[in-house]
Amino acid sequence: MTTKEAIDKIQTLKTNLGRVIKGKEAVIELAIAALLARGHLLIEDVPGVGKTTLAHSLARSIDASFQRIQFTSDLMPSDIVGVSIFNESKMSFEFKKGPIFANVVLADEINRATPKTQSALLEAMSEEQVSVDNITHRLPSPFIILATQNPLEYAGTFPLPESQLDRFTISTQIGYPTEEVEREIISSKNTRPLHEILSPVVTSEEVAAMQDIALTVKMEEDLLTYIVRICAATREHADIKLGVSPRGAMAFHRAAQAIALINGRDYCTPDDIKRVAVPCLAHRVMQARHVMEDSIKEPALLIEEVVEGIAVPV
């Protein structure tokens, strides 16, 4: 697959998703970016704005195995990764794969599960493998987790630990649709589930190839420095207790490359970097607790502030 073909394929994917998720091109691009950067996507928003629809649509657009896990407070780790069951006929234990063994996994309302269950995802997300009873099982490739979560203030939620948040390449919100789009949505005569309209437009092999091409997107030396400086600045910022980790910086870099490819370029620009700064970094930082609780800024705001303070290499 050439770069040109990859760009075309991405366009097709975008249009396909756009048929279901209306008026949200930016969110769609970020979702595809997470896919291309070999990362995982976290969608955080209030119920009913289309989180699950987006995740489901993306999964449907790829011709690959798909599993959906609905996270609840009584979900156990074995419900995700699988269990060893004693097979009486063979007189031995047999591993029964859990729903995580799929190319695309939709982890719906991830923060409704207990931290123990959430942690079961850790190894899978970073190493694309799971270990049960001392045996390591490879996960299929490509592997992407599309997670949705409700805002933390909502009842019955367990906040995701920092280590897990750090493993999501991109965290994004969807937001309410515009008046025009909302009219269009509610006046729709369609009664089938939205994702059923969609047909797969890319194969899992094509996704793997696109991921490889995204890695080759050119990143000029000074832009690399720009990325490093932004990350370093989050660690120096007075209002940030925990800055961006090197893993975060790596994800930031890959996401910028992916966004450049989505925008039809084989090279990165400062705008690509700025564009993914908040989705890539905001969920990785922790605000410092000040005496004045009012002065706490949202992480997204802090990241914006940091980025606005770093000179752009021209």
Place this chain on the structure above:
Amino acid sequence: MHFHTYTTIIRVLLTVLGFAAISLVGELGQSFLLIIGVVTLVSLAINVKYELSIAPRLWNILAVIMLLGFIINYIAFDHDLLSSGAAFLALMVVLKLYDLRSVRDHLLLYMLVFLEIIIAAASTVSPAFLAILAAFVITSIWAMVLFNIRRDYEQWNGKNKIITQRGLLSPSFFLYTIAITTLSLVMTLMLFFIIPRISSGFLERENKSILSVPGFADELTLGNIGRGKGSSKIVMRIEFPKVSGPPINMYIKGTTLDNYDGRNWRRSKNTKRKIEKNFNGDLIPEVKLKGRLFNQLITLEPLNTNILFAATPWSKISGNFKNLKTDNSGTLYMESKPFSRITYSVWSTMDGREGAELGSAELERYLQLPLPGQEDTGKIKAFTTELIANEKTKYKAVRKIEAHLRRNYRYTLNPKKGAGKTPLSDFLFYAKEGFCEQYATSMVIMLRTIGVPSRIVTGYVQGQWNDIGNYLLLRQRDTHSWVEAYLPYSFSKSSPRTLNNKTERMAWIRFDPTASEGLVTPVKSSRLALYIDALKWRWTRNIVNYTIDDQIETAITLKHRTNGLRKWFTSLLKQLPSLKDKAANSGQSLPLVIALILMSAAFLVVVINRGKARTTIKTPAFYIEMLRILKKKGIEKTAFETPLEFAKRAGGAEVKTLTEALERVRYGMKIPSKSETSQIKSLLEIIKNN
């Protein structure tokens, strides 16, 4: 580099400079300096490596102990505020290295170093101080810049965030400040030479290291001068303006003594009188002199005597004296002992003949002999009479005695004791060895026994010529004593006549009976020592004691020099047509060749630097040009805007197209095609004309 690295460099530099300055304070002992130096270096090493801090309370206690130690040292032992203060400061700096927590602690350290520099300024005129001061100025500029950066940074970003900050400064920060500081130093120096000053030197202070010189008090015990002969402390330096070398037979007279009691010489009491000044304010003697005058520019170290030294007979003295007095002994007295170096100019004939008219009472004084118990004058008289039996004139008789002493007695600084019971008879008849005092004293007593009025003179001779600095160095070991005899002297003729000729005038005539070995100073100092002294001297002469006269002289020299340069240049221009033929074998074109080489070197440097600059600035020229045009129109890009954001703000399709081109070239690393280049050019034109 980390910001932290910069502050560490500054800290190390300042501490070392402070110690270097302190080491110039002469009163501190070598061993103390060595210990403090080692402790400072070790503390610095610990500080840089481990950043060790001691508990604040412990630190406070130690500081108080040191303060008490300083006060006790000052009151009970040292008595010198500067040296005890210097020791205290050096210790405080070491202590402070273990208590560098906040910015304020660093400032305190810098302050301590600054005080060290101030103390050094008050105690030394060493040229090394100039170098230390220059380095301190540069380093403290760095420190101030860093301090301000840190303060501003912390105001916005929180405490101590800056420590690990990289890239705030580049290493060229040091280079730029050095360049700027050097420039301002050069400018200051130029101003220093141009602007007239009210007072000269650094902070002046009462000099406590006054050199004690034997032989110039009202009393002189035999052997005193000889004891001082081992010392090589510098007493004075003499320059001879307009003469390329030192005159031979330089006798710099200090004082004369007339009363001898067999062991000590004393100066009899006589009235002092003021020396008159002429309309120029120069001091002039009572008797006018004729003959060739030698000008000496004497710089006297602070000595424990108020006697002024000069080659005699002198005809004019100019210097910053309120009053100068003299008496019948011919000694010149200042009003008080000088506390610092003094410089004055003397004009004298140097032939050692001072005209004088003595009354009978005075004549008697110069014929005084020790009492029989004090010295065996009878034997000396018999010996002398026998010695001069064949001489027809008194002058020749005196010369005969001088020659006898010179030839037959061995010069040594450690004479052995002979069988003689009194010093002179032992020297004359038994030991037959000694140094200048024995020679001169013997001659005076011998002359007095045959009725020639005479006296002993103490002063300086010989010295060492510093050919690097073109001045004569007189040290304590150059102290000498010789004889003046009161003899008739005719000014019209060059030789004195007999006593019987009443028409002739009388004069004090110089005789030196000391064997010539005594006059040859063994040269111990190496070339390097001479060079260093010359350097010190130039420093004192041209910087510390720089006067309005020197400024005028410099200005005149500069004018002559530039005139010469202009003439050379005009003649060169005239020669230009014929220069081609000459160039091949002419040595005169050397300056031209040098100038050409320098110019081409400068050109090369510029070209190389330009090449460098091109590689460091990656922004395409067309984008810079676009930014420039837009800036003129009032739209300026900030450093924090991406090109695309700026393009949106600036508006216009042309700007957008150019920005896209920039992104391709700058970030996509694509080389623009020919059509693209021409498109860019036309777009730039459009923006310009809009």
